[in-house]
Amino acid sequence: MTAAIEIENLNYRYPDAKRPALHDVSLTIAQGEWVAIIGHNGSGKSTLAKNINGLLAPESGRVTVAGMPLNEANVWKIREKVGIVFQNPDNQFVGATVQDDVAFGLENRAVPRPEMLTRVHDALVQVNMLEFATREPARLSGGQKQRVAIAGIIAQRPDIIILDEATSMLDPAGRSEVLALIEQLQARSAMTVVSITHDVDEAASADRVVLLNDGEIVEQGTPAALFTHGEELLSLGLDVPYPERLKAALRRRGAKMPDGYLDQEGLVKYLWTLHSTM
Amino acid sequence: MTKLLLGRYLPGDSWVHKLDPRTKLMASFYYIGIIFLANNWQTYLLMFMATMVMVAASKIKLGFFLRGVRPMIWLILFTVMLQVFFTKGGATYWSWGWLAITQYGLTNGAFIFMRFVLIIFVSTLLTLTTQPLSLADAVESLLKPLRVLHVPVTELALVLQIALRFVPTLMDQTTKIMNAQRARGVDFGSGNLFQQMKAVVPLLIPLFVDSFGIAEDLATAMDARGYQGGDGRTKYRVLQYHRKDIVAGMIMAGLTIALIFLKA
Numbered sequence: 001m002t003a004a005i006e007i008e009n010l011n012y013r014y015p016d017a018k019r020p021a022l023h024d025v026s027l028t029i030a031q032g033e034w035v036a037i038i039g040h041n042g043s044g045k046s047t048l049a050k051n052i053n054g055l056l057a058p059e060s061g062r063v064t065v066a067g068m069p070l071n072e073a074n075v076w077k078i079r080e081k082v083g084i085v086f087q088n089p090d091n092q093f094v095g096a097t098v099q100d101d102v103a104f105g106l107e108n109r110a111v112p113r114p115e116m117l118t119r120v121h122d123a124l125v126q127v128n129m130l131e132f133a134t135r136e137p138a139r140l141s142g143g144q145k146q147r148v149a150i151a152g153i154i155a156q157r158p159d160i161i162i163l164d165e166a167t168s169m170l171d172p173a174g175r176s177e178v179l180a181l182i183e184q185l186q187a188r189s190a191m192t193v194v195s196i197t198h199d200v201d202e203a204a205s206a207d208r209v210v211l212l213n214d215g216e217i218v219e220q221g222t223p224a225a226l227f228t229h230g231e232e233l234l235s236l237g238l239d240v241p242y243p244e245r246l247k248a249a250l251r252r253r254g255a256k257m258p259d260g261y262l263d264q265e266g267l268v269k270y271l272w273t274l275h276s277t278m
Numbered sequence: 279m280t281k282l283l284l285g286r287y288l289p290g291d292s293w294v295h296k297l298d299p300r301t302k303l304m305a306s307f308y309y310i311g312i313i314f315l316a317n318n319w320q321t322y323l324l325m326f327m328a329t330m331v332m333v334a335a336s337k338i339k340l341g342f343f344l345r346g347v348r349p350m351i352w353l354i355l356f357t358v359m360l361q362v363f364f365t366k367g368g369a370t371y372w373s374w375g376w377l378a379i380t381q382y383g384l385t386n387g388a389f390i391f392m393r394f395v396l397i398i399f400v401s402t403l404l405t406l407t408t409q410p411l412s413l414a415d416a417v418e419s420l421l422k423p424l425r426v427l428h429v430p431v432t433e434l435a436l437v438l439q440i441a442l443r444f445v446p447t448l449m450d451q452t453t454k455i456m457n458a459q460r461a462r463g464v465d466f467g468s469g470n471l472f473q474q475m476k477a478v479v480p481l482l483i484p485l486f487v488d489s490f491g492i493a494e495d496l497a498t499a500m501d502a503r504g505y506q507g508g509d510g511r512t513k514y515r516v517l518q519y520h521r522k523d524i525v526a527g528m529i530m531a532g533l534t535i536a537l538i539f540l541k542a
Contacts, residue, residue, distance in 0.1 A: 055498060076504065084502045091495035094503075096411045096443040103514035108504040110512045120514070138446035152503065 002067070004160050004192040005029040005052060010061035012047055012215075020059070021047040023215040031159070034186060034193040036203035036223075038238060039212035045196040048212070049164045052194070053082040066159055080109070083153030085166040089145035093137040098129060098148050101137070105156040123155035127181060143174025150181060161185075163195040167202060179205065200227075200241045204263065211236070224261035243267040287409050293522065294336040294407045299416035301523040305530055306404045310397055312534050318542040322392050328533055329396050336407050346402035347395055354394045362387040412517075414438045419517055432508030440496070448489065455484050 005028070012022040021044045029035050039045050050056040051063060054075040063070040065078045083105075086092045095101030102120045111119070124130045127147040137145055146166060153161055163182065167175040179202055186193050195202055203209050203223060210220040213236055219226060227233070227244050234240065240248075243264050251257045255274070262270060289295075294302070316322050333343060347354070361383060368381030405413075418435035425431050456466060459480045466477050 050498075053502060055501060076506065079502060079504050082502075084499075086495065086499055086502075088495055090447055091492045092499035093443070094440065094496065094500055096439055100439075100514060104500075104505075105503040107511045107514055108506065110510050113512060113514065113516065116512065116514055136446065137443065138450070156503070 002031050003028050003064075004031040004033070004066060005194070006062075006064040007048075007052075008062045008064075010048075010051060010063065011059045012044075012051055012056060013059055014047075019215070021215050022051070022058075025061070025212075025215070025217055027210060027217065027220075029192060029194060031192055032186075032190040033208065034195070034206045035208045035210060036206035037194065037196045037210045037212055038198070038200075038203050040236060040238060043212045044215040045212055046164055047215075049084065049162050049194070049196055052160075052162065053079050053084060080156070081158055082160045082162060083156055083158035084162045084164055085146065085149045085153060087165040087168055089142050089149060089169065090137065092149055093145055096136060097133070098135050098137075098140070098151075099124070099133045101148055102152045102155050105152055109156070119155045119157075120151075123151040126154055126185070127151040141174065142170050143177050146170060146174065146178050147181065150178070150185075154185065158191070160192040160194065163193070163197070165196055165198065168198060175199065175202075198239075200239045204241050211238075224263075227261045228259065288338055288342070288406045290337055290407070292335060292337040292407070294332065294403065296520075296522060297407075297526055298517055298519050298523045299408050299412040300419055300517060301519070301526050302404055302408055303413065303416045303420065305526055306400055308530055309400050312530075312537055313393055313396060315534070315537045315541055316393070317389070318540070320540045321537050321542075322389060324533070324536055324540060325396055326392065328529075329399050332403060333399065336403055338403075338406055342406060343399050343402050347398050350394070350398060354391060357394070358387045358391050361390050410442050411439065414442055415515055415517055430508060432511070436508065444492065447492070448485070451488055452481070452485060455481055455488075 007025055007027045010022055010025040011020055013020040025044075025048065037045050037048060047056060051058050052065065052070075054070050066081045068074045068078055068081075070078055093101055094104045099120050102123050103116055106116045106119060120133075121130070124133055127150055129144065129147050129151060132140065132144065132148075137148075140148070149166070150161075161182070167178050170178065182193060182195075183205065185191060193206075195206065197203055204227070206223060208220060209223050209226045211218045211226065211233075218236070219229075223241075227240055241263075243262050243266070246267065247257045247262065258270060313325055316325050333340065362379060363377045363383065365383035365386045366378065366380055367383075370378055370380050371384075372379040408416075414435065417438065418431060421429065421431045421434070460466065464477055464480050466481070467474060469477070
């Protein structure tokens with residue numbers, strides 16, 4: 001497997017800031033992997049995302065995307081490979097209607113119009129927004145706008161999709177809808193997904209979780225491995241998934257609980273065995 | 279805000295709705311040009327009939343057009359009064375000092391009134407039957423020749439498109455901020471003029487800050503999606519002339535010939 005993103009000793013400091021936003025971050029993300037980056041507010045998650053596609057230029061360190069080192073000559077080629085969905089669905093909607101917005105990235109790449117039409121159509125079908133093609137953004141819900149943003153990225157056919165807290169301004173229904181969509185897309189086209197999030201459920205569906213604290217990588221591993229450090233995560237200002245919270249509550253009431261991480265299904269199975277042995 | 283008819287678009291699928299926006303834009307300006315050719319009863323009657331046919335072809339109720347005239351009514355009456363009282367000539371019906379109502383004054387006043395109403399009808403027709411976005415496309419397309427003079431037409435078009443796209447968003451934001459400030463005791467639209475102006479500050483400042491925030495976010499998103507300036511982009515939205523547009527052009531030409539033939 002080749003690496004989609006390689007980050008070596010990345011340092012970044014915002015102008016006028018005392019502390020670096022990112023300190024000596026090294027991270028390799030394999031092609032087709034889903035990596036969740038979690039951390040509390042101000043831990044440097046978004047800054048990391050913006051360093052990957054050259055929206056911010058690092059102070060020192062190297063970033064390589066799809067085999068290309070990130071520099072001034074390559075930055076536009078890299079942006080072709082990387083699509084970002086941002087946090088606020090309203091503020092990233094460029095087009096006056098849904099189809100115009102999906103076509104925006106293609107227009108920038110001078111894709112000929114006949115191909116643009118089929119690509120926009122396909123992208124809207126994939127996110128299930130075809131019937132809204134001529135709607136204006138003001139008449140869409142937040143979840144729908146975020147699906148349009150994803151369609152705009154899909155139409156560009158990137159290798160890597162970065163979700164920069166893309167679900168944080170959505171209601172629970174919109175959030176699970178968008179996540180299911182990403183999961184589907186990743187399964188279909190083996191896209192590399194980097195999701196930056198506060199949402200532990202989103203992190204739980206990733207292949208690997210990277211924990212960032214004050215601009216440094218504190219820990220990384222599978223969600224199962226990471227979420228067993230429940231207490232530690234809570235002290236870093238993060239939440240733990242619901243099954244883990246339930247486990248802790250049951251433990252406080254004297255029930256015997258296994259040490260490893262259990263997802264919802266695992267916990268149900270465990271409780272079931274507990275019931276039959278009692 | 280609901281009273282404002284300017285820039286309102288009424289969806290429909292009439293003959294006028296389906297015209298190319300460039301045709302409608304050019305025809306509207308052309309119409310305003312040729313209405314100055316009209317100078318007697320026959321020509322005004324012709325223009326009136328032509329306008330009514332256009333209004334009928336748009337399948338929009340006449341009431342909407344009358345509502346378009348309403349905000350301008352004082353300006354119209356003022357101009358008509360000036361014409362009536364200060365035009366000399368023909369039979370004098372009434373006079374007092376240097377004010378006089380004359381035969382010419384009355385006919386001139388009536389003509390001016392007609393001219394105003396017809397111009398407003400036609401511009402209302404343009405905005406009611408054309409989506410703001412199509413209108414922006416039309417402006418871009420018609421300004422294209424200015425590229426020879428190094429006018430950044432594609433950038434201007436993008437600016438216009440983004441401005442139109444954010445009008446509803448900013449309106450929503452305005453309502454939200456107003457409600458939030460009301461919840462904290464700000465009283466909009468009451469007190470004397472100075473107090474009313476002061477009450478706008480807690481609305482305008484957050485709105486400005488918000489707009490800059492949105493602009494920053496939008497610029498980042500555009501950058502991330504590969505925007506490198508206006509040149510070398512292809513266009514998703516294209517305009518195409520159809521047979522209807524030729525017919526509309528011929529109608530305008532016919533109208534001009536008839537006017538020249540009938541005018542005094």
